[in-house]
Amino acid sequence: MSQQFEGVGVTPGRVVGPVRQMPAPVREPAAGPVAGLDPEAGAERIRAASKAVQAGLKARAAAAAGDAKGVLEATALMAADPMLVKGAVKLLDPQAPGGPRSPERAVWESGDAVAQKLRSLGGYMAERAADVLDVRARIVAELTGAPAPGIPDSPAPFVLAAEDLAPADTATLDPARVLALVTSGGGPQSHTAILARALGLPAVVAAPGVDAIPDGTEVYVDGAAGRVLASPGDPERAAAAAWTAAASALAGFDGTGRLADGHRIPLLANVATGADAAAAAAANAEGVGLLRTEFAFLDRPAEPTHDEQVAAYGAVFEHFPGRKVVIRTLDAGADKPLPFLTDTAEPNPALGVRGYRTDTATPGVLARQLAAIADAAAAHTAEVWVMAPMVSTPEEAARFARMAHDAGLPTAGVMVEVPSAALTAAHILAHADFASLGTNDLTQYTMAADRLLGPLAALNDPWQPAVLHLVKATADGAAHAATATGTPKPVGVCGEAAADPALAVVLTGLGATTLSMTPRAIPAVAHVLATVTLETAQHLAAAALAAPTAHQARETVRAALPVLDQLGL
Incomplete structure (x- = not known):
């Protein structure tokens, strides 16, 4: 008899395969003295x-x-x-x-x-x-005699089930053998979800009970619908076969993101290293919408030298000659602590000294980073834009823009990750040249829901109407600032929301001018965007804004985009 599990779909795809359970964490042995031991x-x-x-x-x-x-x-x-x-x-x-x-x-x-x-x-x-x-x-x-920690070893491809995956668990994950990921915990912006998107693996998170499915049980995973079905029947097998066939239609991207009416919406990549940039360039990404610089710092006990930073940034710039690369300055803090920059004893680090704010507690690191970015940019032909994370006020935006310009970087922007930045976007963009919406943190802060906690996955959904209203507020603020200053104020999206083809349509309709995502998501997003006009995207965006719940917003939009179901997206 079939048993169904409902969760949050984070990567589209339909597959059938046997479950292998991630071993449960090793339990702490009983304490206390033991008599009679040799x-x-x-x-x-x-x-x-x-x-x-x-x-x-x-x-x-x-x-x-x-x-x-x-x-x-x-x-x-x-x-x-x-x-x-x-x-x-x-x-x-x-x-x-x-x-x-x-x-x-x-x-x-x-x-x-x-x-x-x-x-x-x-x-x-x-x-x-x-x-x-x-x-x-x-x-x-x-x-x-308990199972050892880590990804299970199996001679045949399998569906990996777990409570959640720690980042270290991913070191031995072989995407050629793992058909899909399903977890009972985590959320749509958890490490597991981000990993699944990067690898292109169908994935469902926050699906209670999947970590108890017996090993070897055959399951059907629908990564778009967020559904896991044990003991699937012929309809599910047919759906999986159809997905395999349809996936070939999403195998590539011609390098030009556009709507059906010709409206341009450049599709960029999120990267962290030169190797990531090479893969993004190979996928025909139109540029880089988010270069996460903290990953060059994470395994370091001390701040990298100027030359080390120049080399790290240049390794990305070289893959995009003449094209835009948006580089985010250090987003240290919260889940990315740096020993030379952040205070791990903060009682609430997500609301603490992180991102741009670290420059007030540890001045000098940001200025040195900007100098290194400028030198790397001077050695390459990429069009380098720089932005600061966790900007909350116009004063912060103005100070960061001055620092960037003083370093010789002409285009300085801000991340919009907190509601205050979205609500005052017109004032912030009077000083900044552009904005980029970090939907992961924007959702977390809007809904007061830790993005890594499975029980809060329903709140931590970028389809939440409150989040979409803040996206629109940012785009409206940018339009107001552009009119007031006589200068265009682009608004991109670089959070994981841009990788959802249906949500990409809505974000475009709300006023996003570029979308940045994991390179593997670009072909599917491009394919779906090419089926709608700007007018249709704006109509669907308005419908999503009017919905009372995230579920209704998503379902309303998906019902108007039959191409999603045709492609298993």
Whole structure:
């Protein structure tokens, strides 16, 4: 008998395949002294488990490539760290403070101690604390017979089901073997959702119960509708086959985003590295709408040097000669802490000193970054625009524009991520040259809903009418500022909302002048936009604004775009 699970669709696609469950997190072993244990036998078990974990990781590393190989090799080395094993063996001693522990509890506590020491050292060593805890979990799993953490190993393609995926879990995810991702947790802007879009994998998040589907159960996943069906029938198999056939129609993009009436809507790419930029250029993206510079900083204990930054930015610029590249200055803070710039002790970092605000707490980093961007731009022919994240007031916009212009960067804009920026867009754009809507954070702040929490996924939906009204307010403010200054004030969208073909139509109708997304989403968005006129897009945008709920807004628009169902979008 079929069982259906409803969630939030984040990447379109229809597939049928067997489920493989992500192993549940390793449980913390019971605390307290254990009588009657043989310390020598316990020590030997710990050493054997450590060696087994190391051997398993080395074997997987040998079969991996690229970043995954490096991650697995580093984790294998950590599994052999004598500090972790020696610390655990000491806790088996009957004379240990608190009494002798079981082998698994000893490993758990030793891992805690090692991780804490690394955190206290700060910088690069602090970042290795997470690796120690990963190894700790693997050794405890080996000792207890529990499944090891990580993506399951399977000889055949499968649908990966989990409560959610940690960013580190993705290092060994092979898109050639994973047909789709389904999670009971997470949200439409969670790490899992963003990963799925980047890989082009059909995905459904926030679907309660999918993490309990038995391994091997065949399921049908509809990544557009947000539906997972266990034991699918002939109609679902036919739908999956039709999707495979239709997907070939979305295999490419001719490099010119336009509506059916010829109205231009450039389609740009979101990138973080030179390799990302190369892939975007290969996908015929018309430029870069968001270069996330913080990813060049994340694994650094100290601020990168001027030359290192110039090289990192230039590696992107070189792939788009003569074309626009919009570069976002450091968006540090919240889920992207930097040891030399942010305060991890903030009680509410999402509302703390992040983005542009870090320049008030740690002045100098932003000015040095702008200087590096300017030097990289001077060495290439890309049309470089620069924008600041988390701008909330016209005063902030004016100060950032002055800093950018002083650095020799002529086009300076702002991210619109907080409601205040959307509502005062006319005043902000009196100082800034353009705006770019970061719909992930704009939705989070508008709905007061953490974008990584599965239980809040329904609130954290960019189709929420309140969010769409703020998008329109930004576009209207830009039009007012353009009239007042006599200068065009473009408004782009670089959040994940732009990757939804139906929402891309609405955003265009609301007044967005460019859309930026993961390169894999560009062909589908281009295909759907080419079926509507600007008048139709404006009509559908008005209908979405008038809807009382996100669900009704989405369904009203989708019902008017039959091409979506035809293509499985």
